[in-house]
């Protein structure tokens with residue numbers, strides 16, 4: 171077993187152990203992947219201020235997200251098809267999160283169903299909702315999440331339609347994978363993944379298959395989103411969903427100050443500054459660049475979280491120091507899951523916690539509440555000096 175010291179080590183093991191189709195699914199952004207790359211790269215532009223001769227004893231990485239205690243200001247992000255990265259993947263990831271003391275968010279597009287995850291965990295998890303044209307199905311999803319004891323509904327606002335990820339089209343992404351010759355050749359080198367998959371019955375979209383009718387191909391994320399997702403989702407509908415749920419709501423996919431204000435007005439418990447991991451609008455700002463303006467506009471009205479590009483404890487610290495109350499990891503936990511199952515997710519969380527803790531200490535802080543913008547060195551033009559064109563004049 172190689173010595174694993176950072177998230178990249180887990181990623182390399184993950185690449186070797188999981189079929190290419192699912193590795194590519196996780197490792198893709200839309201179109202040119204500019205925003206996908208920027209999410210990580212823009213964290214690197216921020217530097218940290220070293221402080222010395224500060225008492226570093228008695229440190230803690232504990233904090234809260236929407237009032238829930240967290241061992242580290244991190245939640246596991248909703249990731250579609252997690253149960254294809256590793257057999258029973260959502261259950262394993264949820265268990266690792268529970269034992270570690272951070273929230274797990276189950277995607278609507280998961281392999282293990284809401285009920286399955288609830289049955290195998292004790293800490294209430296968060297449920298991420300995609301809204302469908304079939305409003306009865308959306309309502310049933312909300313009721314299922316309630317019955318499963320979910321403690322928050324995470325409504326995703328940036329995926330009414332799917333951004334194109336070239337590799338998914340080329341690989342013929344599906345759950346379960348269709349056994350074409352290239353897939354079989356690839357699977358021959360991923361025997362551990364295959365054996366574990368043969369040992370589970372959870373190989374389809376668990377929240378969907380058996381719960382809806384009239385879908386042309388229930389194994390295809392692309393067909394499902396194109397046919398079923400509600401392209402007409404608007405703020406009015408979001409308000410109705412929030413009312414129907416009645417509990418804590420996190421609105422995910424906010425990248426613009428005006429949208430953040432709207433979400434705060436609606437009374438969300440938190441918003442997630444997110445560009446969907448660079449998988450939707452290619453060319454959008456990275457999450458960390460979009461964060462400061464949103465915090466300045468609504469940070470006193472609503473809890474602000476961030477996802478996108480987090481691959482280290484230093485990244486978490488930078489987002490928290492900027493003012494985010496919490497962050498989410500998607501790919502970073504998927505690498506661990508694909509590499510080593512539940513133990514790999516735990517490993518990813520341990521790596522991030524250790525990096526966060528030591529980096530916080532090097533910056534002269536001992537607790538998350540003490541972390542503020544004072545520890546950051548941010549380039550003058552970090553948020554970008556984007557030209558304000560004003561309204562376009564049209565010919566009469």
Ligand code: GLV
Pocket residue numbers: 249250279329446449
């Ligand atoms: C779904 O959420 C995706 O980004 O593929």
